[in-house]
Amino acid sequence: MRRILIEVLGVPETTAAGLDASSPLFGALPEIDSMAVAGLLTEMEDRFGIVIDDDEVDADLFATFGNLVDFIARKAAA
Helix, strand or coil: CHHHHHHHHCCCHHHHHCCCCCCECCCCCCCCCHHHHHHHHHHHHHHHCCCCCHHHCCCCCCCEHHHHHHHHHHHHHC
C-alpha cells in the first residue's frame, strides 16, 4: 500500500515509510483528496486483484493507514 501511495499519489517516500496503523490519511496527507480517492481505488483493485463496491467506500476507509491496509487484506482474503 505504501508503494501505491508513492507511485500513484506522489506521497514522499519518507512520509509513506513513516505511516503506521494509526496514521491519519484523508485530511492529513495533502495528496489524498476526494479526487485522488477514485484513482487510488482503481489502482488498489488492479494491483491486488480485488473489486471494491461503491457501498464499501466511506470516510472510515481512508481515516487511517491501518483501516486501508486491513480493508485490502480482508478483500484479498475473500
